[in-house]
Amino acid sequence: MIKVHHLNQSRSTRILWLLEELQMEYEVEHHQRDEQTRLAQPSLGQVHSLNKAPIIEHNSLKICESGAIVEYILDHAKHSNLRPEKGTRAYYQYLEWCHFAEGSLALPVIASLLMQMESRDGAQAMDGYIAKELKLDLSFIDATLSEQRYFAGEQFTAADIMMTVILEIALSANLIENRPQISRYLADMQARCAYQRARAYG
Structure with missing residues (x-):
């Protein structure tokens, strides 16, 4: 086990x-x-x-x-059925988003959250970079979700699990404002019974 x-x-x-x-x-x-x-x-x-x-x-x-x-x-x-068949278009979408969650997206989201938690005077060197990356990444995500229901297409996969948790961190840092597709997607994910059972652990 x-x-x-x-x-x-x-x-x-x-x-x-x-x-x-x-x-x-x-x-x-x-x-x-x-x-x-x-x-x-x-x-x-x-x-x-x-x-x-x-x-x-x-x-x-x-x-x-x-x-x-x-x-x-x-x-x-x-x-x-949470990982598409290898070699298919859906599989490579799945693979891209699984890596994107902890690669491209995690750094600016978590850095933004941490910056909100500290006392700061004026702009810092990282501010411009973080803002640029967040705009780029979140726009890409919102555009993708406007064309398909899930990150690997029309089927829920483990890529959605990887992406949802980092998007929730972004939500807690107030980074999802005016991102209707991301907001819709998160509501759908949070309604899943398995998600709710997992969240019960705290």
Whole structure:
């Protein structure tokens, strides 16, 4: 059985959501953020030296990083339509968006969130870059979702799990204003039963 090391208010929700969608058995070990620093407490570092969530343990393996864990779980699922058939157009869309979530989009979204949490006097060197990247990325996302229901086309896939969680972080940083397609998409994702079961873990 897969053990998920889940940190509250973190991207490890992706892994719980994926397992719920696949109806796979799993167990959860909870880890809490430090109330002052908002970082993971040392218990997570005792599992993996990076001290980050998500982490899974399965068949004597410990794996960190959302994208790698998603692929591992899909490889071990008995049946799944959450990853399109390799070689198809939908597969390469799926692959692009899975990497986009933690590649292009995560840096400007999380940097923007962190900048909102600190006291700042005047513009900083990163401000222009972050603003440019956010506009570019979010416009690309909104345009894509105006043409298709999901990121890999008309079928829900694990790419939607990867993208939803980072888009929720963007939403919490008030970065989704005037992005109607993203707002519609998030509402659809949050209505999924498996998503709601995963979110119940905190």
